[in-house]
Amino acid sequence: MAAKVIFDRDRCKGCELCVDACPVHILALEESTNRKGYHPAGCTDTSKCIGCASCARICPDSVISVYRD
Numbered sequence: 238m239a240a241k242v243i244f245d246r247d248r249c250k251g252c253e254l255c256v257d258a259c260p261v262h263i264l265a266l267e268e269s270t271n272r273k274g275y276h277p278a279g280c281t282d283t284s285k286c287i288g289c290a291s292c293a294r295i296c297p298d299s300v301i302s303v304y305r306d
């Protein structure tokens with residue numbers, strides 16, 4: 238199954254809830270900052286995403302969208 242995880246980068250506040258929620262540990266905060274001045278979360282290896290959507294469900298700001306084929 239192929240899955241894609243998309244972040245609305247400039248809306249992220251870097252709380253790391255999604256980073257902790259990902260069962261395959263592919264989410265991390267970026268070194269650069271977004272428009273709000275936060276280090277936004279991103280996916281380090283999209284090929285390992287299983288499309289579980291745990292990240293999208295836990296995000297308090299609806300930053301993350303998960304698409305499954």
Ligand code: SF4
Nearest residue numbers: 259286287289290292
């Ligand atoms: S959908 Fe699941 S596996 Fe993919 S990044 Fe989010 S928490 Fe991780």
Ligand code: SF4
Nearest residue numbers: 249250252253255296
């Ligand atoms: S849970 Fe949402 S706001 Fe928090 S770091 Fe992840 S994407 Fe950003």
